[in-house]
Amino acid sequence: MEAAAAFQAESVEQELSLLIILAERVIKLAQEAESSKNECSDLARQTDRLSQLLRSAVRLASSTQSLYERPIRRIVADVSKNLDKALTLVRKCKKHGAGVLRQVFAITTTADFRKVSTLLENSIGDMTWVLSIYESDGTNIALPPIASNDPILAWVWSYLATVQMGQLKHRVDAANELASLARDSERTKQMIVDEGGIHPLLKMLKEGGSPEAQIVAANALINLATNPQRVRTIVGEFGVRTIVQVLNDSPMRVQVEVANLVAKMVELDKGVQEEFSRENVIKPLMNLLSMDTVLDDPKIQTGRASIHSLVQINRELASKKHLYSRIGSNSSHSDGSSRGGHHRKEKEVETPETKLRLKVSCARALWMLSKGSLVNSKKITEIKELLCLAKIIEVERGELQYNCLMTVTEIAMVAESDTDFRRVAFRPNIPFAKAVVDQLLRILQEENNVDLLIPAIKSIGSLARTFPAKESRIIKPLVCHLTHADMDVAIEAAIALGKFACPENFNRMEHSKAIIEFNGLPPLLKLLKTNDQAQLQALVLLCYISLHVGNSKVLEQAPVLNAVESMARSVASQHPELKDLFAKTVHHLTIYHAGAHSHWQSHAP
Template sequence: MASSEEEKLVEDELSYPIMVAERVRSAVDESDSFKLECSEVGKHVDRLLQMLRTLVRFATATSTSSVAPPLYERPIRRVAAEASKNLDRALALVRKCKRRSILRRVVSIVSAADFRKVLTHIDASTGDMMWLLSILDADGAGDGGGGGGIVLSLPPIASNDPILSWVWSFIASIQMGQLNDRIEAANELASFAQDNARNKKIIVEECGVPPLLKLLKEGTSPLAQIAAATTLCHLANDLDRVRVIVSEHGVPAVVQVLSDSPMRVQTLAANLVARMAKHDPVAQEDFARENAIRPLVTLLSFDTFVDDPLGHLGKQSIHSIVQINKELGKGGRGGHQFSSSYSSSYLFTEWSSRGVNHRKERENEDPVVKLQLKVSCAEALWMLVQGSVTNSRKITETKGMLCLAKIVEMEQGELQLNCLMTMMEITAAAEYNADLRRAAFKTNSPAAKSVVEQLLRIIKEVDSPALQIPAMKAIGSLARTFPARETRVIEPLVTQMGNRNAEVADEAVAALAKFASPDNFLHVEHSKTIVEFSGIPALMRLLRSNEVAQMHHGLTLLCYLALHAGNSESLEQARVLIVLEGADRTVLPQHIKELVSMAIIHLNLYHAGMNSQRISYFP
């Protein structure tokens, strides 16, 4: 987060206070009054000047060294700016003590209190410099390899905000310290970031993101990567902070870690993908360009298809590999090169050659760690495909759909839910993108069949609104893909209109409305099927509950059925016309009111004699 003033070299920033300090020394020599006090000011300024020169030498040596870590400049600039102000005060005071005309001496009154105040300011800057040299190890007290470790003392500049100095110390250690110090500092930053949003803001504003990303992608130590990833995860829950991570080239770094790290590190990297994609659509697009879907699906599918009795996977692998090679042959934005050879004995092979090194580790890893990795990868996929046709297409071009369906079938808990939500988002993208819908949900596609089977199983057999609602949303999104003969997808939705849970019942109605909607080419056939499965009585019972949301969805479906299956005896027996006429007299949204009017006109063609009855289910 460099500002325009930070574009100047840090050596240039330090040159001004050094120049002012030299002028103070000259002014002390020229003073005629308060010579003792001026001399004392000169001694304090000399001490500060010596530290400033030490810091300049250190900064110059660091910037010209090919092996030293980059200098952490943020606190240097702040301390230098404060020292400049305090030295300006000292210069102005000492210059007043030079022999001048009687009038100027009367106007420029100097007191002992002024000197005490200036000395206090100079001593504060000296304390800041001592603290700064200690965190940078600029005096050579450490090993000469960078920062001198974490320093938790409080410099005067941060006396009103101790968090600032601690954050400076931690970031300096991460950027310039030895490995153990870097790990400890990253863990401390993670703890700070977890506390509150203000701490997160300070960490980002003080340029903490670049060294954290560097620590994450170096791969020198899993503990270091875990500490860095944990801190970044805490920071990545806000659009502005995520944008900073993206601007610092964080997306390629995270994808690299996903492809080439131990399992525990990959889990945190997947969590970071989920956080960033959730809060920032730009990050979501960047992850798409960097092919983040590939390693996530690879990790999610690990151990999932070891036993494939039907051999479906082998039959589909050639087409999938061709698609993968076409996609990866283009290369990511970061210039990654990928191998074009894949083994057909596995669902996916590692897309990074070094990733193979971790296969044995994964096989021997704790099952709890394996499960958490899959949970995190599934959540990351969910966040990546949310509202994204591009990422949804990337999953459907791989074995991701089969993998998701298999996990929904075999697993429970958070992993099952995350995979189901991913499926729901993919189907939502397909609903509004004809190309994706035709490519991914063809009636003869094994992946599409597997997804639909699991969605229907959850709707029919699983008594959990948290699972049933997204499953019904997904079936509703796929309404235009089902042929008229696929009546099995409609029957469970009709049944669920009678569910005791109001949200489940309402979602069943909303899904059925997509089957009966005029936007669906087979709306007439689907409407007749809904009526045949006793959809009218179930819908009328639901409307009597007088829930506003249900009434709106229910009225929409009822109007579609009246318009497309208006000659059915079920509608006459249920006195649908009377209900619609009663609803027409209530306050309704304009689009529903227009739909109700059309349905009434249409039903009057078939039930002309019913207008004498005026019983209504609406208050």
């Protein structure tokens, strides 16, 4: 084990020097051979050619600062084995003195020489090829003997050598070829990573030399980052720090691809969220997303209230300092570099199409970063950021609007599970939270696009415990969507209303009364006759309403007891955790409704 470790620690120059010494020994013994002299002479000539190639490799390795070592180390290992075999063979051709047994072991055949000669010829071919890829422009697609059974390996080595060692134009071409290879198969992707492809691509992304070089490096990394293991390899090569640095300091068309890379990595491996959070990636993403978005125009309003009450915003910002103080411990440096990049962007002239692509990419990255992450959600819900998301949801359409809406949805889901964060970030009486809620309500009231309605409804449901008892404007549009033609929208509306009426909601009684007031019972009873998921959510919501306002005459008139009792048995068999809820509901309704008799207990499963 220790010897193997020491061998791995040797430099390429040391390994090559040892092989040169081994080759000299083969040549010397071949020249001293007393049998099979012609064959030994041929081996000596082959070994001498190989030795010259090894010397060229030593000179190249010693004069190259950033040598791509993977292919030469693999080839050197094979050369070592082949020279050992040649040495063993030529030793047998020396005079060994008397003794029948010694002579038997010294017998050599033409086949032995032919086999070793072929091995040496392969080593010569491998060394010739590896020297050529170090000196070429990356277009050498010849096949070395070592890769005869796997041509892709030779291409990967050749392109990676060029990316690491070549001139800028050739590096760009080689990185493009790697990106193309990486699209072909999972095996090829893994081969590129196993052969050390991440480091030179990250270096090319960081140092670039041109925007085109950075773009192709980012694209190659995107094509490689298709499973969590390879994403972790990028992280292990200090890729997160490099990516955030490039996001801060590069031209917009580069930033588009880098933001896509961030989104791809986080989507595949949630553990990377923390890595990006430590490098404060939120700040440059939000700066880029908010460019050209005017947030201080007093004419911009949503609903009846202005988004931009700056005095109130400053007041709320002060109240949030304590909650966010633990997040920004290392953000001062990142903020500085981000602002520097942002000022530089103000001078940069780019097409509206490029700016839109950049915003779309940044919004998607923020969506992925906020998913299930309290730390990142807190960072995004700073004053300017929530206002920016609200404004984009209001004025934009298409993918940008959708990505920003999904970011809000993910943040709302995090807030649903964290009371402190929810109270600070989404109090409805503060302007930036109200701006977001107003946009969610606008979508519920004005949009019919299912892709927008579902996340908006989910967001409202996640924030259900932040709304006061008299906030009836929230309940009415949700009740309206119980009758939506798309069943997924109706189900989401029932789920959201369930969060308003659930026992954990302090204002559950008032919200339950509002659902009845806005005629929510008929569509709920109708949902009981549809698919299983709709039945379940409608039944649970009916139970909550019945428990909180069971004495309502509307419940009796709408035959809720019969509906709950008839559906509860079948649903409880599939969801035994709800059996107690159903039993309590039936009992409660039986008490309040004169003449009602429950058979729940006798038939309950």
